[in-house]
Amino acid sequence: MTRLARLRRSLLELFPERHLYVRSGGEMKGYVLTPKTQMIVAAGISAAALWMGVCSAAMLVNMLSASSADREVARTQAKYERWIADRQARLNTAVAELNAGGGSNTALAANIEKRHVALAMLLTDMKGAPGAAAALTPVIDKVAASSDRDPAHIVAAVTASQEQLLDAADSFAKSRADRLRLAFRLAGLTPAAYMPQGGALGGPLIETKDPRALAAVLDVDENFAERIQHAANDMSEAHALESAAQSLPFAKPTPEAERSSSFGVRVDPFTGRPAFHSGQDFSGSRMEAIHATAPGVVSFTGVRNGYGNTVEVDHGRGLKTRYAHLAAISVVVGQQVALGQRLGGMGSTGRSTGTHLHYEVWLNGRAMNPDRFLKAGDYVQQAE
Template sequence: MSLSRLARLYRSIEAMFPERHLYVRTGGQMQAFVLTTGRQLAIAGVVAGAALWMGITTAALLVSWVTPSEAEAEIARTQARYERLIADRQARLDALYAQMRTDTGSLAELAHSVENRHAALALLLADAKAAPGAAQALAPALNKVAKANEADPVSRVELVRLSQDQLVAAAETYAKTRADRLKLAFRMAGLSPDRYAPPPGSLGGPLIEARDPSALAVLLDVDEAFAARIQRAAESLTEATALGEAAESLPFGRPASASRSSSFGFRVDPFTRRPAFHSGLDFGGAFATPVTVTAPGVVSFTGERSGYGKTVEVDHGRGFKTRYAHLSSIAVKPGQRVALGQRIGAMGSTGRSTGVHLHYEVWVNGRAQNPDRYLKAGDHVRQAS
């Protein structure tokens, strides 16, 4: 069956490509060429292969023209990026030169603007210089302002303005960071920061008494955007200063350098062996270890109290009081004003005590508080300084 099919196929090919004779006459002579079926098949195969190759290469060429390579695309993206950078730089230079050419066409007006911005910064730094940690936070930006004067005259103006912007940003970041850390310390002590922060509308000073940035811009003779940044930094700085001053008046200090030996809350009473409420913290230490006041205030009581032994109580205002008990000696008198960290007595074991230690209490509006929260808040305040 297969042989008959091959025979039919061969006959079909012979019918398509029958033997042909080609006669060529050259110079009066005749030459004959015989094109057999095999030769015609070979020629047809070569022609078909050449046509296929030309079609594939033509298609590949067209695809390459239509679809750019990844390398070409990356080159195009890079070129576009650099063109944008160059255009942005040129726009900044054009804006600077345009400002330099306005009005008198000299540097006088631009120099006047830079001087006014410096004057506004001087007011801001005057408020910030006494704040804890402000000098260290602002030192890098201040150094950049100083280095700007070392540049050539053409670049100096732009460098000074850029340094001024960086200095405002550094002041704003420092003030906001310090205010946020102090707010967190107040919350750690269970206190509302809003109670101690300056209320809206009560901020003073030339930088923040003008509530509208446009009014401040007119007052300082600077652009409104710069005036708004100065105002925000001044407001954050004022808030941080108010919270810092409030923190200094609260019992955030440590009453003794000794370690704690008993915590606030319910515990087993060492005398009755029954659960009892312990209204303070105990600090164990050697006999006569100095005991210091944890916040400024006025001594409201000294002497013996039942169960407490020799005791000192200090009124810190705003409803805050602290109590220091089981002392061996007392170094202050009622009505005496004491400062933070001042020695008020020495550790002992008077009253209802099983050994030498300090019993320390914090009271707010007549209610005992957990002193541990105030100690942790004080540690956080000192980290913010």
């Protein structure tokens, strides 16, 4: 109590009652500044000063961080400049060896041939991949169109074309893998969960994890082998994700119908109150064909409370799709269905205000947003 009394006296001495007089237009007005008012104003000024100090410190930290980022960019740029200079030096050495004649020609030709063998293995892995031909053909045509007959120029052109072809293949494989990974994440799925168990991917170019070992196997330089392996890794992952995507409900249940009510909270058309809508509605005409959005096994057909005539398909990995309010059902329980197979016709059975399809996607017993799977399907098609 004594300390509090002393503190109170100190504050009163620091902020005594003050009187402020203002004269305006021949009139005098007086204002009383109580100790409490002065303390509040002082606290506000202190808070503002503290805030300005914090902001100034934050700006200083950001400036220092930007400087660090600039230094990192400069280091990266220097690294790539050294790499480009190294590539140019190797090419100049190859041309010099060719011009010198003798046995070096044979060694240089053998080195180019070994690189071609490694590239051929990579391109074989890409054979048949949608979009690969469009991505790689321009580079191949550019080399084939060359009419230069000078041996030194031919070697230089072939060596450069190998680098360009490898860059194009690597870019294509990475873009394809990234787009498929994005499609899985859009659907709320983890791409790694749909890769081969243990992360094991097939292909002779990626069986050896160490690029130095692969370089020894292919008998090419380590840098070239590492780039070959990187592209092969991306391509193998893209193959695995594309294969997994074929078994996931990424397709549309009725391509021609328009989407109406979406997944989430909406106003219930019967009660007029907010209610959770666990699927995506598609409006259309009676008996319009309803298709399976992925291959699977029919796990239920019949009437469900509120859903009317319903078909449910089990796609494995905890995924299930539900098609409700059907006018007719075309499949039976236990039947294997393929992607796009007709399951029934659109109707208005059950708790429905008009002809439409109510479509649901379930993962491990939980309703998912079907629209995310439909968008994922669009990304998969773009990857193709």
